[in-house]
Amino acid sequence: MPTLADSRVAPPKGWDEFEDIVCSAAKNRWRNSDFTRHGRQGQEQHGVDVYGKDDKGQVVGLQCKNTCSGVTERTIEDEVENAEAFEPALRMLYIATTALTDKKIQAFVRxxxxxxxAAGLFGIEILFWNDVWHDLTLDEARVYQHFPHLKPHAVTEREQPHDQRLFQEFQSVFSFVPAIQLLRDHDFGGSYPRKAIQPLFDFVEAWNQPDREFLDKGLQAALADLYRAARVMSNHLCDKTVPIGNGDYASVFSDQQRATGPRPEHVIEEARILNQQASLFVPIYEHFFRLCRSTLSR
Incomplete structure (x- = not known):
């Protein structure tokens, strides 16, 4: 049974809500309820959106970046410079972002x-969305404060209808973020994080068996359509992409090909096919999701 910490929950779209979540997560991380947001919109914040004292009694600040596409080294440098003016002086500055984990940025920050x-200045760390989410789930009450729809209903799991339980399990395995969002928005002419697409392969591996069949015939037919489309999509990804670099990313354009010259025509064609298949697959996923939501809410 997936725990809250294991759940894949999409980050909020609004910066204000994200700052509230980061403040709650900081209270959990350092077991200190005195963390607070710094100032209000329009006021100079000196690179700090949330501040408080860590478990050693040292002043730490958090700068929130609601940027799913990631943060740049230049952005980090700018926020560090801004935070130099914060009073009292910080011991650590944490850059909190809604983006997926990025090893290159982690190495830069370290x-x-x-x-x-070493120069006697405050240190810096970066917290990606999965880090913020993990800290938030240390206190379930704070999770439900920001994500009330995740709070369990009064009925027990045994009493809950089969199809509702199965849909909840589906969402924990194959939620919109990150896999479907990547398939919808990404141009497969470029590389993509393998971790982001893994839920697609998890779904294909485990959702073609009797204990994961809906009792509602319409939902089961839609699930079967989704599964077939997911098999096609995953097969195309396996056939047309390879790991690159240290293996965290994949691309139609291999490291060996990059080293020998321009992108070959067949690589361009494979990217075109992947983009086409993704554009066909995403609507099937969205139809299934909406059908489940409308059918099970009756």
């Missing part, structure tokens, strides 16, 4: 933090 601390 190096900059070590250099700064």
């Amino acid at each position: 190096t900059r933090s070590e250099n700064r601390q």
Whole structure:
């Protein structure tokens, strides 16, 4: 049974809500309810949106970046410079972002933090959405404060109708973020994080068996359509992409091909096919999801 920490929950779209979530997550991380948001909209914040004291009694600040596409090294440098003016002086600055984990940015932040601390300046760390979510789930009450729809209903799991339980399980395995969002928005001419597409393969591996069949015939027919489309999509990804770099990313354009010259025509064609297949698959997923929601809410 998936736990809250294991659930894949999409980050909020609004910056204001994200700052509230980061404040709650900070209270959980350092077991200190005194963390608070800094100032209000329109006021100078000196690179700090949330501040408080960590478990060692040291002042720490958090700068919130609601940027699913990630943060750049330049952005981090700018926020560090802004936070130098915060009073009292910080011991650590945390950049919290709604983006997926990025090893390159993590390495950059580690190096900059070590250099700064060696010079007697505050250190820096970066918290990606999965880090913020993990901290938030340390206190379920705070999770439900920001995500009330996740709060269990009064009925027990045994009493809950089969199809509703199955739809909840489906959402925990194959939610819109990150896999469907990537398939909808990504141009497969470029590389993509393999971790983001993994839910598609998890679904294909485990959702073609009797214990994951809906009792409602319409929902089961839609699930079967989705499963067939997911098999096609996953097969195309396996056939047309390969791991690149350290293996965290995949692309139709292999490292070996990159080293030998321009992108070959067959690579361009494979990217076109993947984009086409993704554009066919996403509406099937969305139809199934909406059908479940409308049918099970009656």
